[in-house]
Amino acid sequence: MDLSVIWPYLVNIALAIITLVVGLAVIKMITKFVGKQIERSKLDNSLKPFLKSLTSAILKILLVLSVVSILGADMTSFVAVLAAASFAVGLAFQGSLSNFAGGILLLSLRPFRVGDYIEGNGYSGTVEAIQILYTELVTPDNKVIFVPNGNLSNSGIVNYSAKDQRRVDFKFGVGYETDTQHVLRTLHQIVENHPSTLDDPEPFVRLSAHGDSAVEYTVRVWVNAEDFWDVHFDILEQVKTRFDQEKISIPYPQMDVHVNQ
Structure with missing residues (x-):
């Protein structure tokens, strides 16, 4: 085989491989540099990872086009083939394209x-x-x-983080024999004495339902978003403790059965 015939192809292949290897290294450096600049910028934190990923993807696509050009492929034909392949790949990877658009x-x-x-x-x-x-x-x-x-x-x-304030909702069941005003006063004291509950909007404490085994009381308090779970667990613990101290019964589910003889 005449070496002079295949020599240009071997040179092109070698150049393409060198371009690919060097290009990937350069892309890694550029992506790292761009990533640092993006991190230092005042862009929204939501955009930063997306822009870094997009930069890397675009540079790699350009590198592939450069390698194909070095190999001597007709770019016009290659672009046409690439468009057709992109359409086929697009059908095969509809989910990925949907995720990108999302x-x-x-x-x-x-x-x-x-x-x-x-x-x-x-x-x-x-x-x-x-x-x-x-x-x-x-x-x-x-x-x-x-x-x-x-x-x-x-x-x-x-x-859950869009607003600075959130509302914590509770429902408590109390025995029918317990004085309603006593329960309301106790619940008011609990929520008003908690350091993280807000006065505006003011707490809501009302009798809300007559259940099968208990009278239900609804409590709604507003808090700063970051205090939501602290207030949620604190109020639950404090209500149980105060109800025990005040002799306010928390009934178990029960059913009265009347037998006629």
């Missing part, structure tokens, strides 16, 4: 930001990052959940 929607509409505690698509946790295809959630017990952006953008999203 990521764009989430970043554009911003129903939540990095650091918010949300619930959506059957999962809940603190938003760690919004990537190109997935949103990372960290659960209270420190598990990481990767939720597809497409599913998340198409489902209902509950953002």
Whole structure:
């Protein structure tokens, strides 16, 4: 075989390999540099992971085009083939494209930001990052959940961090023999004496239902969002303690059976 015939092809292949290897190294350096600049910028934290991922993806696509050009492929034909292949790949990876579009929607509409505690698509946790295809959630017990952006953008999203204040709701059952005003005064004292409950809006304490085994009282108090769970557990503990002290009975479910002889 005449070496002069295949030599240009061998040179092109060698150049393509060198370009690929060097290009990947350069892309890694550029991505790292751009990532640092993005982290130092005043951009919203929700955008930063997405922009870093997008930068890396675009640079790698450009590198592939450069390698194909070095190999001597006709770029016009290659672009046409690439378009056809993209269409086929698009059909095969509809879910990924949906996730990409979902990521764009989430970043554009911003129903939540990095650091918010949300619930959506059957999962809940603190938003760690919004990537190109997935949103990372960290659960209270420190598990990481990767939720597809497409599913998340198409489902209902509950953002528990969107507002500075939240309302804590309680229902307490009390025996029918207990004085109503006594119960109301006790519940009022408990919620008003807690240091984290807010006076405006003022606490709501009312008798709300006559149950089968108990009279139900509804308590609603407003707190700063970060105090929600502290107040929730504190009030539950304090109500049990005060009810015991005040001799206010908390009845068990019961049923009266009348037998006719």
